[in-house]
Amino acid sequence: LKPSIVKTSPKEGQKPGTSGLRKKTKVFMEKDYLENFVQSTFTSIVAAGTDISTGTLLIGGDGRYFNPEAIQTIVKMAIANGVGRVWIGENGLLSTPAVSAIIREQGPTWKKAFGAFILTASHNPGGPDEDFGIKYNCENGGPAQEFLTNAMFDNTKTITQYAICKNFPTIDLSKVGATRVEKAGLEVNVEVVSTAATHLALLESIFDFPAIQNLLDRPDFSMVYDSMHGVNGPYAREVFCKRFGLSEETMMNSIPKDDFNGGHADPNLTYAKELVAVCGLNKQGLKIDMAGKKVPDFGAAADGDGDRNMILGNQFFVTPSDSLAIIAANANKIPFFSAQGGLKSVARSMPTSGAVDLVAKDLNLSLFETPTGWKFFGNLMDSKDLFGGKDYTPLICGEESFGTGSNHIREKDGIWAVLAWLNILAAHNAKPNKPLVSVEDIVKAHWKKYGRNYYVRYDFEGVDKVAATAMMAKMGEMREANTGKAVGAFTIATADIFEYNDPVDGSVSKNQGVRFLMADGSRVIFRLSGTAGSGATVRMYIEKYEADKEKLHMNVLDAVGDLIAVGLSLCDIKTFCGTETPTVIT
Ligand code: VG1
Ligand code: CO
Structure with missing residues (x-):
C-alpha cells in the first residue's frame, strides 16, 4: 500500500461553479485532470482542519459515463492521502440527496463521514462527448462553502504532485460489503453500501406513509414518476414499487444509463417531454387534446443526480416557485414539521418568485433570500444563533430551477418534494368517499388566497x-x-x-x-x-x-x-x- 507521489502541473479552469466542477467528460479523462482536482480538495480540507484519518469518506455518483473509473481513482488517492475508511454507493450510484443523508447519519456501527465526493454534472447531458462533474460535500452534508471551493481552486493553480496507491485492489462496486486491505501495519476499510437504504429510512420518518398509501390505493388516483435514466430510478422503485406496491408501469425511465439514454436529464417542460406528453401537456405547459386517453393524476420527474423535481397534475404544471410556496403553506400536514412545532422559516434563491414570501408573511415565518445554489441554505440550517439558540429549526428552501428541500439534509431533494406533494394531496383527500381533490385544485385555491x-x-x-x-x-x-x-x-x-x-x-x-x-x-x-x-x-x-x-x-x-x-x-x-x-x- 505504499503511496506513489506523481509529479503533475496545474490545469486551466478548475474553478468549482454553482455546484462543483463541470467539464466535458473528455477533459476529465485527460491525464492527471481528475487527480489534480481530487488532490487539491484533500489538501484544502486537511488545511481547513478536517481529520481525514479517523473519519470516513463517502463516494458515489449519478452513474454517468466515467463514473466507475473515477471512483476507483478517488479510492486509491484517498488511501494514499491517509483516509482510513471509504464508503462507496452500490454500483457506484448515490443520488446527491442520499449522499447528504448518509454523511449526516450517525448509526451505531458506522463511523461518521467527514465528507463526500459526488461524481455528477447533475442535469447536464452525460456520455463520452458530453459532461462530467465532481463536487465535494462537507461534514454537515452540504456542498463545500465558498471559502473552501476558493481554496481548492487556489490549490489547483499551484499543484506540483499528487499521492496515489496504484497497487490498491480494484473494488467490486456491485457487491455490498467490506474489503479490508492490510499491509505493513496499515489497515484500510472500503465498504460498498446500499444506494437507497439510509435515505429512504429518513424519508419514511418525515412523511405520513400510511396516508400516502391510502391515497395511492384509491381507484380514482394514479401517478407516474420519470427518473429520466438518472440515479433516481433505484430510489423511486424502492419507494413506490417495493414499499407502496405500485406497478412497474408507474416508473418511467427508471434504469440508470451512463448517457441518460442520449437525453437531457433535466426535469422541465422542455426536456422531460415524454412525461409532459403522458400528463397531457405541451412544452408551454398548456393542455393538449388527449382524445379520451386516461391521464395520470400526478406526475413527477427527477434530474440526473436526483436532487431536482418537477411536479405535474392531471394536465397541469406546477411552477417550482409555486410548489415551494404551496409546500410551505401546507407544511403542517407533514409530520416532520408538525412534530417540531410547525414550520418556522423559509428561504428561496433570489431569482425564485416571491410566492413563498406571501406565505411567510401570512404565517409569520422568517424569510431568507440567498444567491443561486444550495450551499447558501446550509449555513442558515446549521445556525443556532439565527433562531434563538435552538438546535433545530424547521426550514423549507427552494429554487426556481426545480429544486426544493428542507433541513432534513443539506441538499435539495427530488424524491422528498414528490413525497411532500403526495403527503399534502393525501391530507386534502383524507375524508373517504369524496371526489378527488386534485393538484390543480390545490394550486388554484392557493392562488385565490395569495394571488x-x-x-x-x-x-x-x-x-x-x-x-x-x-x-x-x-x-x-x-x-x-x-x-x-x-x-x-x-x-x-x-x-x-x-x-x-x-x-x-x-x-x-x-x-x-x-x-x-x-x-x-x-x-x-x-x-x-x-x-x-x-x-x-x-x-x-x-x-x-x-x-x-x-x-x-x-x-x-x-x-x-x-x-x-x-x-x-x-x-x-x-x-x-x-x-x-x-x-x-x-
Ligand atoms: C443551476 C440552477 C441553480 C442550481 C444549480 C445546481 O445553476 O440555476 O438554481 O442550484 O444549477 O443544480 P446555474 O448557475 O447554472 O444557474 V444541479 O441539480 O445542476 O446540482
Ligand atoms: Co441536480
Missing part, C-alpha cells in the same frame, strides 16, 4: 462567454442611469447587482445577478449560469404578481409578454450575443 406570481425563465445556452460577460457588465454599469426610468408600461424602481451578506458567518457574495425591480413589484433578473460545462448560458428571469381574482388563470406567456419584451430590450442580448430566441423556456 399568483406569474413566472417564466428564458435560457440562452451556448452563447459566447466574452459577449455575455460584456452584456452583464453593461447592465451593471447602467444601474444608476436605469433607476427611475420608464420602460414600456413599467417603471424601474431599483436596478442593482445582487449581493448577499450571509447572516450566519458574515461572508459576502458579490455579483450574484443584475436585478430590475419594477415599481409594481414585477421583477426582471439576469444571471450567467455557473454550471455550464463549456461556453456561457444567460438566464433571464421574469416575474409579475397578479392579485386580481379575474386574472388568475391566464396563459403565462400572455400574462408576462410585455415584461419579456422589456427584459429583452434592457439587456440588448440581440446586439451582444446575436440572438434573442431562448433555447429553453421553463
Whole structure:
C-alpha cells in the first residue's frame, strides 16, 4: 500500500461553479485532470482542519459515463492521502440527496463521514462527448462553502504532485460489503453500501406513509414518476414499487444509463417531454387534446443526480416557485414539521418568485433570500444563533430551477418534494368517499388566497462567454442611469447587482445577478449560469404578481409578454450575443 507521489502541473479552469466542477467528460479523462482536482480538495480540507484519518469518506455518483473509473481513482488517492475508511454507493450510484443523508447519519456501527465526493454534472447531458462533474460535500452534508471551493481552486493553480496507491485492489462496486486491505501495519476499510437504504429510512420518518398509501390505493388516483435514466430510478422503485406496491408501469425511465439514454436529464417542460406528453401537456405547459386517453393524476420527474423535481397534475404544471410556496403553506400536514412545532422559516434563491414570501408573511415565518445554489441554505440550517439558540429549526428552501428541500439534509431533494406533494394531496383527500381533490385544485385555491406570481425563465445556452460577460457588465454599469426610468408600461424602481451578506458567518457574495425591480413589484433578473460545462448560458428571469381574482388563470406567456419584451430590450442580448430566441423556456 505504499503511496506513489506523481509529479503533475496545474490545469486551466478548475474553478468549482454553482455546484462543483463541470467539464466535458473528455477533459476529465485527460491525464492527471481528475487527480489534480481530487488532490487539491484533500489538501484544502486537511488545511481547513478536517481529520481525514479517523473519519470516513463517502463516494458515489449519478452513474454517468466515467463514473466507475473515477471512483476507483478517488479510492486509491484517498488511501494514499491517509483516509482510513471509504464508503462507496452500490454500483457506484448515490443520488446527491442520499449522499447528504448518509454523511449526516450517525448509526451505531458506522463511523461518521467527514465528507463526500459526488461524481455528477447533475442535469447536464452525460456520455463520452458530453459532461462530467465532481463536487465535494462537507461534514454537515452540504456542498463545500465558498471559502473552501476558493481554496481548492487556489490549490489547483499551484499543484506540483499528487499521492496515489496504484497497487490498491480494484473494488467490486456491485457487491455490498467490506474489503479490508492490510499491509505493513496499515489497515484500510472500503465498504460498498446500499444506494437507497439510509435515505429512504429518513424519508419514511418525515412523511405520513400510511396516508400516502391510502391515497395511492384509491381507484380514482394514479401517478407516474420519470427518473429520466438518472440515479433516481433505484430510489423511486424502492419507494413506490417495493414499499407502496405500485406497478412497474408507474416508473418511467427508471434504469440508470451512463448517457441518460442520449437525453437531457433535466426535469422541465422542455426536456422531460415524454412525461409532459403522458400528463397531457405541451412544452408551454398548456393542455393538449388527449382524445379520451386516461391521464395520470400526478406526475413527477427527477434530474440526473436526483436532487431536482418537477411536479405535474392531471394536465397541469406546477411552477417550482409555486410548489415551494404551496409546500410551505401546507407544511403542517407533514409530520416532520408538525412534530417540531410547525414550520418556522423559509428561504428561496433570489431569482425564485416571491410566492413563498406571501406565505411567510401570512404565517409569520422568517424569510431568507440567498444567491443561486444550495450551499447558501446550509449555513442558515446549521445556525443556532439565527433562531434563538435552538438546535433545530424547521426550514423549507427552494429554487426556481426545480429544486426544493428542507433541513432534513443539506441538499435539495427530488424524491422528498414528490413525497411532500403526495403527503399534502393525501391530507386534502383524507375524508373517504369524496371526489378527488386534485393538484390543480390545490394550486388554484392557493392562488385565490395569495394571488399568483406569474413566472417564466428564458435560457440562452451556448452563447459566447466574452459577449455575455460584456452584456452583464453593461447592465451593471447602467444601474444608476436605469433607476427611475420608464420602460414600456413599467417603471424601474431599483436596478442593482445582487449581493448577499450571509447572516450566519458574515461572508459576502458579490455579483450574484443584475436585478430590475419594477415599481409594481414585477421583477426582471439576469444571471450567467455557473454550471455550464463549456461556453456561457444567460438566464433571464421574469416575474409579475397578479392579485386580481379575474386574472388568475391566464396563459403565462400572455400574462408576462410585455415584461419579456422589456427584459429583452434592457439587456440588448440581440446586439451582444446575436440572438434573442431562448433555447429553453421553463
Ligand atoms: C443551476 C440552477 C441553480 C442550481 C444549480 C445546481 O445553476 O440555476 O438554481 O442550484 O444549477 O443544480 P446555474 O448557475 O447554472 O444557474 V444541479 O441539480 O445542476 O446540482
Ligand atoms: Co441536480
